[in-house]
Amino acid sequence: MSPSPLGRVERSATFAFCPKACANNVGSSGMGYLSAGTMAGAFDMSFSSTATVELFSLDPTSAGGQCNVLQKTGTDAESHERFHRLVWGSLPGAESEYPLGVIAGGLVDGSVNLFNPNHFVSSDSDADSALICPLKKHKGAVKGLQFNPFSGNLLASGGQDGDVCIWDIANPQKPSLFPALKDSGMQKGEITALSWNHKVQHILASTTSSGSTIVWDLKRQRQVISFSDSSGGNMGKRCSALQWHPEIATQVIVASDDDRFPVLQVWDLRNSISPCREFRGHEKGVLSLAWSDLDPGLLLSTGKDNRTLLWDAHSGEVLSEMPRSQNWNFDAQWCPTAPGWFATASFDGVVSVYDVVQGMGATEAQDQGAQGGEFDFNGQQQGAQGAGLNRTVAKRAPSWMGRPCGAAFGFGGRVISFSKSQQTPAGNQGQQQGTTAAKGSTVRITSVPGDDSLVSYAQELTQLASDPSKEAMVTFCQKKLEGCGESAKERELWAFMKILFEGDTRKQLLEHLGYKPAQEEAPQAAEPERADANGLVNHAANLSLDGNLDEINAQLAQPEAFNDEDFFDNLQGVSSPLPSPVRKEPEAAPVAPEAEVAEDPPKVTEKLDEVDKEIKHALFVGNYSGAVDACLKADKMADALLIASVGGADLWAKTQKTYLAKNSKGYMKVLMSIMENDLKTLVQQQHPQSWRETLALLCTYAQSEDWPDLCSNLGDLLLTRGGDIDSAVLCYICAGNLDNAVRLWSQNIDLAQDKTQLHTVMEKAIVLSLATEQQGSQAYGDLLNMYADLLASNGQISEALSFLNSIPGELSESTTTLRDRLSQAGARLESADQVATTASQDYSAPQQQDYSAYAQQDQGYGQAQQYNQPQAQQYNQPQAQQYGQQQYGGGYGGGYGDQSQYYQQQSQPSSYDQQYQQQSAGGYGAQTGYGGQGQVYVPSQPAAPAAAPPPQPSLFNPMAAAPAPVAAPAPTQMFTPQAAQAAQAPPGMGMGMGAPPAAAAPPSPQPAPKPAVPQIPSNISIATADTSKVATDLKPVVACLTEAFGAVQQAYAGVPSKKREVDDNSRRLGILFWKLNLGDIKPSVRTQLLELCKALSSRDFGTAQRLHVSLTTTDFDECGQWLTAIKRIIKGLQQIRA
C-alpha cells in the first residue's frame, strides 16, 4: 500500500513553492502556490520546444474525495528557454508591487529570468508582462540558484561556467551584480547546486559536477574552505545537490548523482577531511535532496533509481518511500506553508504533492523496496538492510505534529497547561546529533481568576436554605419586598411569595389583588354552590369588567333603596347561580300555582296590559313555559327568570341560557362560567391583560384541587397569548408550579453577562421551593446545578458543597451527581498528610465489609451491562427493591456515605488484587467493562419518594390538598438490576467471584490477617439494632431518637405513602445506633448529636435544624447515612407538635 499523492499535475517541470501563504490573493484558499517551469532536457510526446512558467494554487479544500490540491491558476508566461532551476523569493519590502514575491528561473542559456507571479493571477495584468528582466552573466546553464533566507533581495546563481554571482534585486527591474567572487584557483567545475547557510547570513556553499564543494564567505569575498570526497580512489564524485543543515551552522549535506556512488554525505566543516555521516539507500545516483526546516530529523532525496526516500536524518534509517516512478526523479522540495507537504518531480512528466504523515502510515508493503542503510562514520559501505519497514508505523513522528504546548480546564476552576522545558541546543557541541536536546516539558496547574463576590452570595443562599421555617421565610420575603426599591415587578413577585408563607393564601391573595373578600354573605371559597343570589351579585359586580363597577357598588351599598324588581331591571337582570336540583320535580309543578298566587294576591288584581294578561293567563293555568316566553318577548327579564325559577329545572336552565345569550356584559360571562363551574373556559376566555381579575376569580371560586391547574393554565395563557412572562411567573407561583416558574426565571439568565442574575433567580427558586415543598422539578434541579457549577468553576468547591448540602429535600439525580463530584474534588483540597492518615485508617478498616461491598458493587456493574435486556423487567419486584434500598440507602446519603468504601477499595490488600486479576483474566468483556470504582456513581435510589407531602393545612392550603406533583420515582433501571442481581444472581452475570450478595450469605472467606470487623447488618432497623454497648453518655441519644421516631411513626401510621419513609428512617437510625454501639463516632459528631437530642427533647426545632445543617456541612462523610432520617424526624416532630 503506497501513499497516494494529495495532488499531481502532468508536467515535466522543475518547481518552486511560494514562500508564504498568500491568503489575500485571488484564487488561493490559503496554502499558497506552486510554480512550475518546463524542465530542461525533457520533451513530451509533442516534442514541443516551448517553455512556460505556470502557477498552481495549493487548494486543500478541493482535496475532498479524489480531487487534486494542485489547481492550475492564472495564465502562463512563455520563456525563450527551458529551466534547470526555479526559486521563489518573497522579496520583502516590495509587497505593493510584488505581493507574491519574485520567481527566478535558471535557464539553459545561462540567463536568470525574474518573473512577477502576481501578473499570473491578477486579472488586470498581462501574463506576458510577468517577465521582469533577464539577469545575464553566466555563460552556461544556470543550475544553482537560491534566495538568501535573511535578505530576500539577495539572489545567488551558479552556472555551468563555474562562476557564482550574487545579485541584488531589491528593485527587480534594476538588478545589480556584486563583484565576482574570487576563487582560489581550484579547478572550476560546472556548478550543480548552491545553498545559503541557514544560520550565518553571508555564508554560501556551492558544489560542482567535478565533486568539489566550496564554502564562500561573502564578507571576505572569497572561498573559505573546499572539500571533496576522495575516498575509494576516485578523483571525486559528481555532486548534484547540496544543502546546509537547517539548524547546525557547520553541517552541510551533499549528494552525488554518480551511479557508482549513490550516497548523501553530511560534512561538518570542523572536520572537512571526511564526511561525518552518510545515507545509503539509493541504487543509482542521487539527483536532489531536501532537508525539512520544520523538523531537521526529516530528509528527502530523489534519484536516478526512480525513487523518493524519506530519511530519519538522525538515525539514517529510511522512514518511508513514495511510489516509484517510471523515470528519474529529479527534484524534491518541502512546502514552506503546509507542514509535511512536499512535492517531487520526475521525468515521467509528473509533479506530485505528498503529505509525509500519510506516507509514513502506509509503509507495510514496502519492506522489500526500501533499502535503508546503516550509516557509518567511516564511509564504508555496509550491507544495507531494510530499515525496519516491515513495521507499519514509522519510528519517528514529524515534530510539527505534536502540540508543544496546550491547556485544558479541570473541574473546580482550574487550568492545567504544559509547554516545553527550557531548550538547550546541543547540536553545536555534539558531533552526531543534529538536534536540540530539549526533552520533556513542564506542567502547570493554576486557578482561574475567581470572583470573590460569589462567596458571600453563596453564603447568603446557604443561610437562607438552612432555615426553612415559615417565620424566617416571611421575614425574608418582607426584607426582599422592602429592598426592591423601584422595581414594581420584583415587589410584586416577593409579595406573592410572602403570601405563600402566610397561611390562608387565597384570601391573602385576593386582598393583595385589591379585592376585599365578601364577608358574612360571601360564599365559601371552596363551596361556591352554596352561594346565594345576593352574594353572587355582589361578586359579579365586584368582578365586573366594564366601567360601571362603582355605580353597582354604590347601589349595593343601599340595597333597601330599591325594590328587587327595580334592582334586577337595572342590572338587566341576574339569576340565581343554581341550576335547580333543589327545586321541585317537574311533575310537582302543576300543584304549585295556587300557592304562588295565594302568596301574592294584590298583584293579581292590578291593572294589566295585554302582555301582562297573557302572562297571567299562562300562570294561572300552570303554563310556566308560556309565561316565560311571554315575559321574554316583552323583554321582562326579571319576570321571566322569576317565573322560570318555579317552572322546573329544564325551564330554568333554558331561561338562563336565553337570558345570558341576550346579555353581552363581560361579567355575565364570568357568571355563566361560575354557574357552570367551568372556570377553565373562563380562564381561556378572559383577556390576558385582565389576568389579575381572573386570578381573583380563581381565588374565590376555584375548587381546591383545581386551583393549581387553573393558575397554571392562566400562566400558560399569559405566555402564549401575551408573552407576559412576569405575570405568568406570578400565576405559576400561585399555582405552586415550581418547574414552570423556575424555567421562566432561568430563561433570562445569561451567565456570561451577569452572575448576580443567577443569584437572584436562585434565591427566588429556593424560596418558592420551600413554599411549595417541591424539589423534584427538573428546572429547579438544573438551576441548582448551574449555581453550584458556577461556584465550582470559580474555584469555590467547598462553598458549592455546603450550598447543595443546605438545600432541603431530596435532590435530583443530576444534582446528587454534582454533589458527589464536588465532594470528591473537595477531597483533593485536603493536605497530603491528612489524606495519608485517612488512607492508613482505611487499611485497618473492616476488610470483610470492604470485600463484600465490592462484590455487590461489581455485580451491580456487571449487571448494568445488561440493563437493556428485557429480563431485567422481571426483577422489578418489591423484594428486590427492598434489598436494594437496604444496600444502597435512600437518597444521597447512602450513595455518598459509600464514599468511604470507595477509598477503602483503593487500598485493598494485595490478596484482593490477585483475586481481581484472576477475574480479569477471564476476559473483561464479560465483567470489567463497567467495573471499577464507579460505585460512587450508582444512581442513588431516592428513598422516601417525595410523594404526598404531609398535610399542612396552615401552609399554602391549596397545594396541600392537591396531589403532589412529584410522583414516587420508580427505581431506575440501573438500580433495579442491581437489586435483582443480589436477589437472584442469575448465572452468566455473576462475576465468578464467589462472593454472594451480602444480604443472602456471609461474605466469602478471605484470608484476613486481621480480625474481621462486623459490617452493617443488611436488615438493620431501629428495632433490631443492638444498643447494649452504647456509651453511657450517648444513651440519651438512643432514647431520644427512639422516642422521636416512635412519635413520627405513630403520626404517619395511617398514611401509606409515608410508610417507606418511616421504614427508611428506621433503617438509617439503625445504622446510627449500630455505629454508636461500636463507638464508631467522631467526638465532634458526638457532641453535636447530644445537643441535637437535647434540642429535640425541649422542642427547640430551630436549634435542632441548625445542628443538622452543621452536621451536613461539616461531617457529611461520617453522618451521611443517617442524617436524612434526623432531618425527616425533626420535620415530622415539628408538624406533629406545631
Next chain:
Amino acid sequence: MATAASLSFDPGHRDVVHDVQFDYYGKKVATASSDRMVKIFEVVGNEQRLVADLAGHEGPVWQVSWAHPKFGNLLASCSFDQRVMVWKEVSEGNWQVLYQSPPGLHTASINSVTFAPQECGLCLAAASSDGSISILSYDGQTGTWTTEKIAGAHSLGCLAVSWAPAFHAGAMVQPSGAPLQPSRSLVSCGCDNSVKVWSFSEAHGKWAQQGGDLSGHTNWVRDVAWAPNMGMPRSTIASASEDGKVMIWSQAPGGAGWEPKLLKDFGCPAYRVSWSVSGGLLAVSDSNNEVSLWKEAVDGTWEQINQ
C-alpha cells in the same frame, strides 16, 4: 479577582509532552508524551504524585481523554502508532489495557481521541491523519467494541475531534417535560483548513455532515472544541488554526448556519482551544507558549481575563 495559586512540576517524560488532562473530579492528571508514555499523577493540595506509567504505545502519544467515572477509571490515549488504547485502573495505581483499536482501523497517525458525553454510553471518537474519523462504542450486551467510520472527513488529514453536548443547546429550556434523548454530534477539523460538524442519524443509522463546512481559516485547523451547554439556547464551537486565528462559531437553535467570529489573530500558530467545565471560559494556547483565558463580554465581544 483572586490570585491564581500555581503548581508547577516536571512530569518526568523523556520527551515533549503533547497533552495533559484532568479527570472528572480534578484529582488525577494524565500526561501524554513523545516518549510513548502516558503518566498518571494524583494532585492533592499543592502536590502531585506519580501513580502510574502506562507503557504500550509504539509512537508518540498525542492525546488522552478520561471517561466519565460511572464507567470506571478509564483513560483513552491515541498515538502516532495508529492505535487508540483504553486503559483501566483495575486497582489503585494498577492500570491495564482494556482495549486497543484493531490494526488497520486507521492507516496513519491518530491525532485526537475524546470520550463522548456520558449520556451516550461508553463511546469515543478518534481522528486520524488518514483523513477519517472513527467512533468506537462499547456494547454492554455483547461486551464488544463496535466501530463506525466517517471516511474522508478531512481527506488531507484530520487533526482534532470534539463531541457536542448530548443534549442540544436550548433543549434545557424547552417547556416540554418529555425526557430528552441524547444525540450524538461532533465537530472535527483538519489539514484542509476546514471545520466540519457531523451528526449520527438514528433514522439512517449513520453519520453525516451537518450543513456545510465552517470555512474561514487559511491554514490547518489544529484544534476544535464544542462548548458545553451554558443554559443558553445556542451552540458554540471554538477552533484554533496554524494561521494564528482562533474563531468562535455559534449557531442559534434550529439555525442552519454557523456564524463565525474572530476571537483573535495571535500572529503565531494557535494549537489548542479548551472550554471550562461549565462552558463560560475558553483557554487558548499558542506557539509562543502563552495560555490566554477568554470570556464573552456583555456586548458579545471576547475579552481576555488573564493578564
